[in-house]
Amino acid sequence: MKLRIKFAKFGAMRFIGHLDVMRYFQKAIRRAGIDIAYSGGFSPHQIMSFAAPLGVGLTSNGEYMDIEVVSAASSEDIKNSLNKAMVPGIEIVSVTKLSDNAMNAMASVTAAEYTVRFREGYEPSFDWAHLIDAFYEQPSILVNKKTKKSEVEMDIKPAIYSLKAVVDRNGTAVIRMLVDASSSGNIKPGLVIEAFMKEHGETLSQFALEITREDTFTNTGTAEMPVFIPLDAVGDQF
């Protein structure tokens, strides 16, 4: 049985890198006593795969991993047992069952939504909350992307599905964006902000942004007319 697990990552845990989060979950699954399936071979490993790696320093409300289990009582049961095995900073949000032919988490990812905050003392000097719309409305947004050998100019506009300034729960202005997160076209939120600031003659400093991934999406529409739904919406509670 294939399960999709959605979790949030916040607080001190944002400093734990992707590979270590995987190791963390391998151990957590043992502590929680989940009846996970193992691969064959001389050194069997848990059947587990993650959606989209999250960079160190970012928090997230929508991380996903798929696991294969031999048996499981219910969504609630798995969620509760896992949550008991968590440390502060990782929380299991949902557990859903996937159909046998469902695409794995990593391959399904097409987009991700981010909230971007400017850290105190790092805000741009221009009126960014009002100027962001004009920036997004341009027909193209050109950035220099470094490859191994050279720098190429590319248009990231088609990879930005939405970009706007909003007010968060605490009444602070933040930037919200939905961007391509597929393995071939992944856009880092910092790249968008960097282009925005460059347009206004400012440079983005290394530690200026506080970024939260709000959710990770898959496309159930077509390439031209995408319909983005969260990765756990393809599964069912059981």
Add this chain to the structure above:
Amino acid sequence: MNKLALKDEILLQVEKPARYIGNEVNAVVKDKSAVAVRMAMCFPDIYEIGMSHLGIQILYDMLNSFEDVWCERVYSPWIDLDKIMREEHIPLFALESQEPVKDMDFLGITIQYEMCYTNILQILDLSQIPLLAKDRTWEHPIVIGGGPCTYNPEPIADFFDMFYIGEGETRYRELIDLYKASKKKNESRTDFLRKAAKLPGIYVPMFYEVLYNEDGTILEMRPTEEGIPKVIRKEIEMKVSDTYYPMKPVVPFIKVTQDRVVLEIQRGCIRGCRFCQAGQLYKPVRERDVDVLKDYAIKMLKSTGHEEISLSSLSSSDYSKLSELIDFLIEECGKNYINISLPSLRIDAFSLDVMSKVQDIRKSSLTFAPEAGSQRLRDVINKGLTEEVILKGAAMAFESGWTRVKLYFMLGLPTETEEDIRGIGDLSNKIAATFFETVPKEERKNGKVQIVASTSFFIPKPFTPFQWAKMNTKEEFIEKAYLTRNSIKEQLNQKSIKYNWHEADMSVMEGVFARGDRRVAEVILKAYEKGCLFDAWSEYFRNDLWLQTFDECGVNIDFYTTRERSLDEVFPWDFIDCGVTKDFLKREWGKAMAGEVSPNCRMQCLGCGAGIFGGGVCYEAKN
């Protein structure tokens, strides 16, 4: 969740920020207003190494089991963070609370190897605690040292308020109660230290003075006050099956050296290898009950989620219930896809059988530690491993499919000759030849056998029969390493043999610290101030700075390393009683010089002195 001590900008700049955030599974967080005593336990090296140390985990578990105590962990910040903390005057903090170490009541530092001495100073310095004990007040934590190096604490005595000599399970409760009472009564720090000095196992350097002879050797070390003990006997936990053991060890996020459940099956070693300090310090052997161990294994695997379990002891093959324990683990772990790792097993039919069950033979290698190249020299060091046994073990292993062999030797052992060194090449060659003899051509995977011979340089350690031995000079060491290399190159099968050797400069410094006295402290302090740090890391070891500092302080390296010591010389560590007597060590030194071997504790008691602790192997029926 606690606020982190370091701001994001710093954590995002340094390598592996997970080293500094705490928050791990099973880390203990208490309400600080509800505890009376706060303690930081430190391993003065990076997180990955410190977190792999069982001793701290045991103490952490024990101290946190006391309701009135909160014990946290602290490790050496790596070079990158060290620099930032100095520049920005950020005080070193404990991982759990993320609060400054300087605000704790105690700072405990475990001292596992001599080359961490400058890291001790780093910990104090970054914590903003005065480096010298004499400059501290009640404003500062009580700094306690523990661990094997404290069996000669003199080179670092100036930096510690006290040392706890021996195993930590026994006296912390009393010490903490003494501290609480002193605080309550508003006594001075010195008064507290004076009382602590009277507790068994506690050595408070400030109450002792050392008088020297004209030739620089020690005339006498004596207490400066009435009532301070002249001799400190090590503390020892005799009820090893009924004491503290961490059922919920802390599980790191990042990969650390010992990323597994560790089951300490026994303490001490029955074998009296004459170069080995641990073998003498931890006498007598005390085995843990096998049923207790089975129970621990299950609980610890469950509470950590680790995918591997390892047995720990100085010589696992000597544990009397080994096969019962391993059978149980194979059965239990097999059900849950848990790996078993079995270090320090003697190679024989039994261990090969077990190893073939628990590891991938193709990937694992076989380890022998003959320590010396000839039988003559192995007799001198009392290493009861013969060439016949090695070759037989190797042949059996090759037949079962192993193709990789690791061999460990020491260079610079007492009485060593060129012949002994050439023996390293010969023995390596014979092992390779054994492979070609036992494995027919068509069955040789990749066609070959890989033998890696490694040598380290022998460093005489306190409380060993070799504590009187002359250490080699750096030049002698290097010459011997070349000789070893050439002896390997001359061999018929030299293509199958790889040779590694340890740095000579570092060994010389380790030799000074191991048998040093209080006069060495000044050198350590000055070298630290000049920038020596992480000396155990060869890429950071600054021999030039060390030599310069010894020179400036007028401290002669040879006095501590290559000097001939007379049998009646007073050693800096003579005031410590580790059970094993100096008379016994002298007898063993004499036997070594005569090339005579000694039986192990199970064959025959040698009357080493450790019988005074009233238990363990000393009271088992002898064969």
